[in-house]
Ligand code: C2E
């Protein structure tokens with residue numbers, strides 16, 4: 001999530017929580033002054049929910065705040081529509097208007113969750129709105145609201161729900177506008193040469209640089225220096241990772257060709273991240289082979305970093321393409337290993353060269369017994385399968401020592417160097433050799 005998007009979600013959560021507290025308090029007042037004590041506590045529940053989600057949002061726990069707010073509010077609205085706000089001849093049901101609001105509100109808040117979850121919640125809320133709008137369904141209980149309360153409350157709920165719906169749609173609209181602008185800016189970025197590759201050294205147990213990972217950066221004319229996490233998901237969504245990924249590979253091949261000319265860098269291998277839509281493209285292998293041929297590089301110096309998640313969609317296609325690449329000497333590494341869902345039987349069939357232990361296991365490797373055990377297991381697995389193992393995200397000497405003691409001899413991380421522009425990377429290699 002980029003900064004502007006995170007801010008929008010935060011504002012939406014704060015507005016939602018405050019509105020919930022305010023509406024809850026208004027209802028508590030209305031119900032207690034009408035002596036409907038026995039149902040005022042439900043409105044008290046709304047005030048409590050709003051307060052909890054407000055506190056969580058302020059503490060930066062926005063994901064949990066969003067899930068809590070959406071799910072509990074949905075259940076409370078359902079109960080209210082069924083048991084409290086049962087339509088009569090003089091007062092229609094109004095509480096169900098909030099389902100329409102909740103649908104768009106969830107669409108906004110769940111933007112970064114998986115698409116099916118977002119759509120399922122959206123459509124369930126819409127379905128609830130349609131059902132309660134079109135029927136008189138409801139169960140008469142002694143707790144049903146008194147007629148005069150329902151008339152005043154009806155106006156109140158309709159005004160609040162419509163007002164909040166307008167705010168939600170306004171926030172959603174700015175989200176769409178920004179995505180559109182970002183997409184447009186991304187499509188121009190390649191033409192305007194705004195991308196640059198940074199290189200992060202990979203070192204062996206003696207501290208010698210034997211390889212590098214190419215990491216893309218975007219010099220945005222207004223936003224400045226943009227990291228991949230802030231534009232790759234959008235580029236993937238817009239189908240732009242194919243041309244961008246091709247540019248990365250072309251740059252990487254050119255760089256390898258240039259390194260081959262100098263004795264200090266001729267031994268280097270270069271790893272390139274390849275995203276799922278790019279790898280699944282039918283022309284991926286022929287295009288890469290053409291690049292290798294036209295730059296005249298030694299294919300063995302190029303390594304592609306794939307992720308376990310790619311296997312989930314079409315493992316057979318991935319395996320077939322990997323086999324073709326292996327034939328010409330291109331290496332393949334499994335990036336962020338341990339965070340995906342790869343089955344061990346696939347692992348056996350993949351023509352892999354390297355496993356990259358994900359940095360999330362390295363971070364607490366010295367303090368978390370589970371992380372240490374996972375890292376050790378990955379190293380042992382790599383050894384058993386005859387694969388090289390590299391640890392990424394090494395930030396301290398103690399982490400390096402631990403890994404070394406456990407049989408991992410290749411490292412990448414801030415402890416050695418941050419990703420560097422090419423001139424600085426070359427200088428780093430020269431100074432380290
Ligand atoms: P990745 O391939 O797992 O790359 C490692 C990320 O960890 C890089 O972030 C790197 O800067 C960061 N890193 C390296 N050492 C340390 C460390 O010691 N501590 C910490 N906390 N982080 C460290 P970056 O450059 O922001 O890239 C993030 C992700 O974006 C990459 O994760 C990769 O999945 C993707 N990416 C980057 N460049 C490309 C590209 O050209 N194509 C594609 N498809 N994806 C890319």
Ligand code: MG
Nearest residue numbers: 213273305335
């Ligand atoms: Mg990588």
Ligand code: MG
Nearest residue numbers: 335336356392
């Ligand atoms: Mg990684």
